[in-house]
Amino acid sequence: MDIKAYIDSGILELYVAGALSEQESKEVYDLMLQHPEILQEVLEIESAVMKLTAAAAQPSKTNVFGRIKAQLKLGNEEVKVVSIEPSKYNWLTYTGWAAALVVGLGLFWTLNQNKALESTITTVEIEKSYLEQQIEEAKSNLAATRNLLNVLRDKDIISVPLAGQGNFASTYAKVYWDKKTNSIYLDAQGLPEAPAGKVYQVWSLTLDPLTPTSLGTIDEFNTDDNKIFAITNANESQAFGITLEPEGGSESPTMEQLYTLGVVASGP
Template sequence: MDINAYIQSGVLELYVAGALSEKESKEVYDLMLKHPEILKEVLEIESAIIKLTAATSKNTNTHTFTTVKDQIANNNNNPKVVSISKYNWLTYSGWAATLVLGLGLLWALNENRQLQSDIQIVENEQLFLETQIADAKSDLEASKALLNVLRDRDIISIPLGGQGNFANTYAKVYWDRKTNSIYLDAQGLPEAPEGKVYQVWSLTLNPLTPTSLGTIDNFNTDDNKIFEITNANESQAFGITLEPAGGSETPTMEQLYTLGVVTSSP
């Protein structure tokens, strides 16, 4: 439980004012027994109300005493019973006004806290929206840049077909020799099991020599499954294997998912 958030919610002021239901008051009381911070806050609220009430009632009592004294003096020559009911009424109305004022202050305090909370929520939502817009703009620009690369007529496209037990898998390599990089579209691969990673290999065929192009550590978390990889090799084929986390020095052929031979050149 966030004690500070609970204290700032305004429920303690309503508790002191007696504006809560019996069930809600019982909940506050139980929390007061469990959390000294809540009990301290309730006592401080009650103290503030008592001070306010005392200050108001003191002025009212002084006024009542003076009024009664004057009344007695004015009736010295015509003695009669002086009714003090209206003066008591003045005293009570002073207390009532104080209570109303106190409740008003509590209500205003609670409304102010609620307003501040609403403002914070709106600001957070605005910040989230601005972030979403910025991310979308960034993604759009990245997508446009990628499309421009893939549409370049000098790009070599190499499809990688599924192998052995993984015949249903597939991938595609877009090789840009001008920048010594490839763009791997690995959408046709399943998620890597826990503790495993996909590793990309550049191959020369005669003799068969694999060169690691690195592991795809963020494969499972990447949404578009397109990865840019540096490749300065004279590749004749590309393959993808599933390896233990951290990769392997040589490909595990039993875990060869896809393989594709370079059949064209720019």
């Protein structure tokens, strides 16, 4: 395309004046986007028209217009003045800004939607992972519960009630002793939460002579919901007791903090 010939054709002046058809105006607009030279020429034409319009609006120019009439020998005849339409470029500029704004808002909305979608996907994945974990825990808990029920229902299990002692008379616990597996199940639901810095310690006792053997501390007592604990016990226990000790446990039971005590029943 010969840009110079196109500019010299006068179509750009008609474009600025708004004298072109909608289709022709669109063609000029498309060429402006493709060729900076055409865009620059339109801007210059528009600038010139604006200057002429501003100059014509000045009161001091009225006499000049009269002199021009006189020179043309028009007398007092009515002169038809062709009104120049507002610049199409202004309209296109505003349209361009509006289009840019719409595109920008569209991009912003799309980015937000993408972020929301990513967030939703992440949340779903987290919830799925959590649900899977809960299912596994439920299965594990169910298996543990069935195992515990089987233990408690075993006719060879020895049940040892532990009664509250001294200042802790309202407390209670129960030991289920499975000699075949050298383990006990301690139901400590009747004990209060351990104070800060303290833990419950379980003891296996022989009575003659009185000899305590530690079965360990229950460090997770406060956080365990069911308060049932499996503890290894390979001792020939004659009694079981629970004391409250400093964190880490003690080598021997603190008798002032003896919460519960129970003697294993003798044979039939």
